[in-house]
Amino acid sequence: MGRQGPRGGLERELERLDGAPYGRYKGLVGTWELGPGRTVRIVRAQADPFAPPGRVALRLDGEAAGFETELWATPVRRRALAGYLVRSAAREVRGERAYQLDAGGQEVLDRGSCTVGADGSVTLRFGVSLPGPRRRIDGHLAWRLLGPGAARIADRALVARAHEAALVREFVETVEDSAALRAELPQRGLVGFVADGALLPRRSGADDRPARGAEVVPFRSPKELRVTVRLPNAGEVSGMGVPEGVTLIVGGGFHGKSTLLRALESGVWDHAPGDGRERVAARADTVKLRAEDGRRVERVDLHAFVDHLPGGADTSDFSTDNASGSTSQAASLCEAVEAGARVLLIDEDTAATNLMIRDARMQALVAKEREPLTPLVDSVRSLHRDHGVSTVLVMGGSGDYLDVADRVIMMDAYRPADVTARAREVAAVPTGRRAEAESFPGVVHRRPDPASLDATARGRTRIRSRGTDQLVFGEHEVDLRSVEQVVDGPQVTGIGLAMELLVRRGHLDGRRTLAEALDLLDVELAGPEGVAALLSVHDEDLAVPRRFEVAAAVNRLRALRVFR
Ligand code: ADP
Ligand code: MG
Numbered sequence: 001m002g003r004q005g006p007r008g009g010l011e012r013e014l015e016r017l018d019g020a021p022y023g024r025y026k027g028l029v030g031t032w033e034l035g036p037g038r039t040v041r042i043v044r045a046q047a048d049p050f051a052p053p054g055r056v057a058l059r060l061d062g063e064a065a066g067f068e069t070e071l072w073a074t075p076v077r078r079r080a081l082a083g084y085l086v087r088s089a090a091r092e093v094r095g096e097r098a099y100q101l102d103a104g105g106q107e108v109l110d111r112g113s114c115t116v117g118a119d120g121s122v123t124l125r126f127g128v129s130l131p132g133p134r135r136r137i138d139g140h141l142a143w144r145l146l147g148p149g150a151a152r153i154a155d156r157a158l159v160a161r162a163h164e165a166a167l168v169r170e171f172v173e174t175v176e177d178s179a180a181l182r183a184e185l186p187q188r189g190l191v192g193f194v195a196d197g198a199l200l201p202r203r204s205g206a207d208d209r210p211a212r213g214a215e216v217v218p219f220r221s222p223k224e225l226r227v228t229v230r231l232p233n234a235g236e237v238s239g240m241g242v243p244e245g246v247t248l249i250v251g252g253g254f255h256g257k258s259t260l261l262r263a264l265e266s267g268v269w270d271h272a273p274g275d276g277r278e279r280v281a282a283r284a285d286t287v288k289l290r291a292e293d294g295r296r297v298e299r300v301d302l303h304a305f306v307d308h309l310p311g312g313a314d315t316s317d318f319s320t321d322n323a324s325g326s327t328s329q330a331a332s333l334c335e336a337v338e339a340g341a342r343v344l345l346i347d348e349d350t351a352a353t354n355l356m357i358r359d360a361r362m363q364a365l366v367a368k369e370r371e372p373l374t375p376l377v378d379s380v381r382s383l384h385r386d387h388g389v390s391t392v393l394v395m396g397g398s399g400d401y402l403d404v405a406d407r408v409i410m411m412d413a414y415r416p417a418d419v420t421a422r423a424r425e426v427a428a429v430p431t432g433r434r435a436e437a438e439s440f441p442g443v444v445h446r447r448p449d450p451a452s453l454d455a456t457a458r459g460r461t462r463i464r465s466r467g468t469d470q471l472v473f474g475e476h477e478v479d480l481r482s483v484e485q486v487v488d489g490p491q492v493t494g495i496g497l498a499m500e501l502l503v504r505r506g507h508l509d510g511r512r513t514l515a516e517a518l519d520l521l522d523v524e525l526a527g528p529e530g531v532a533a534l535l536s537v538h539d540e541d542l543a544v545p546r547r548f549e550v551a552a553a554v555n556r557l558r559a560l561r562v563f564r
Helices: 009-017 022-028 075-093 139-146 148-158 165-184 257-266 325-339 360-365 380-387 420-428 489-504 514-526 531-537 547-556
Strands: 030-035 038-044 054-060 114-116 122-128 190-195 202-204 207-210 226-231 235-243 246-251 280-282 286-289 297-300 318-320 343-347 390-394 407-412 415-418 463-466 470-473 476-479
Touching (some): 139 148, 165 226, 165 280, 190 226, 190 257, 190 390, 235 407, 246 257, 246 380, 257 343, 257 390, 318 325, 463 489, 470 489, 489 531, 489 547, 514 531
Parallel strands (some): 246 407, 286 343, 343 390
Antiparallel strands (some): 030 038, 038 054, 114 122, 202 207, 470 476
16 A cells, blocks of 8 residues: 555556557556646555456645635535535446446435545545456556546546636535524424425435425425525525424325425435525434334344233343244334434334234234233323434324324425324313323343444455345345335445444444444444544445434344344
8 A cells, every 4th residue: 555656656567568468457546646736546456357456546735625714614625525525426427337436325424435535635546447359458548548538537527617606616516505494303393304495306206306296296395394494605584493302204105205305304414505495404313114024133132012821922122033024013113213213214114013003893803912012102292201212103094093193294295284183172081092002111221242243244344235125234134125214225335334243343332322333333323534534434325324223223234243
């Protein structure tokens, strides 16, 4: 490492290697000067022409990049500027198969692919397929990619003079406003906020860009829930504040309930200008829950929701390799609270009905002694009252939650209305249903055994993503399909790297609880080291995950063992 070749050094070296066996690309690993204030670092050379591409870091120092100081004055602004630059660089290399650059999607995350330093420097990390016809080095083409090609990316995408200053500023200020909005929510007693004018529906289930066309109904807050917030750049913005407590979203099918909930789900992230959800925010400790039959559960205290199983298993210390829909959702709820979630989002579309409700008639037919499940409707109030955990629930199919909701929002043709008062009247007529629990007892904290988080496969660390579906962690495949707030494949890689970091840095030591170890991880990922901490495990395309998704992956690792 660390070879600082003279300018022209890389070109001369590649000329020398032209026609040499492919494996000798490895000799280029190191840092090469590309021009004033610019370097290209060959992080990794590919082993053969068909292996994953080589990895390169193109760096411009603060002066060479030339952005005004205020554009990179804070960590949030640096993340935003990097997000702007990486999108611009991706447009520059679009269609060029030799370069692989992770630009991300609608969310603006801390990513390995582009970082802005506290000194205003800009680093772009990307893959380069090193040319090797007949397994020989093509030195001239390689130089074109790593020298002039990289310089062109820098000139057209990474320096201030390549950009319209107003656009850069808009991007940075939008992200800063979004982060400020999220940070403001707890002080205001809110769990979420949706600005008037926000565009919530997406183009399709497979395309996260905003839906287009005249039929898209912009969001408009009901007056009862309208609040005004002051953002650092946009000034006063009004919209719907979702209060703490138990909030129900009701309404007919296809009226926009799930779309609203999904916007809140995604509101834990900042969005790029033009997304439609730039001013939709949810508290950072918001976790979406769903049923996920078949998942593993390791020693979770589920007795608040599941008790007296037919086999007599102890549900206060419950493990299974194959959870049912209801037990999986109960476990995910307890695990989320254990990891520190203070807002839970649940959609009837993906929830286990028998964990959500048990109505008066079913209570009459099936005696409580014969029903292991205690539905959430009986502990959701206590979750908030005794544990400070709010819930936002989409529930169009059962009225039992009207008894326990603080607020009821009705979606009607994509327009929200506050129907809390009317819901109270309806709920005043008794159904004959009896509550089956007094309170939620809280969660039991577990101490993961670090030896059970083993990322090695055939003697090497193996951490990889298969889209958002799966994390490959050593010999294990972790199913993340039901962890719905995961943003993209690089973030799945980030989750795996974070798990490895928890072990390597000794945060998980068999004595600390998972939540305590995640606290240490948070400090690291939010600190100046940030992305670099994850890159130190392995230099790969990654996005920084939240503690909740890291916890979700740990909990879904089939090899996980914990102490209690
Ligand atoms: P629900 O959960 O109430 O059944 P969804 O949220 O799934 O309804 O929405 C139904 C359809 O309406 C989806 O195709 C969604 O994209 C679309 N949709 C949601 N909100 C809007 C809106 N504000 N304007 C236009 N279409 C919308
Ligand atoms: Mg729905």
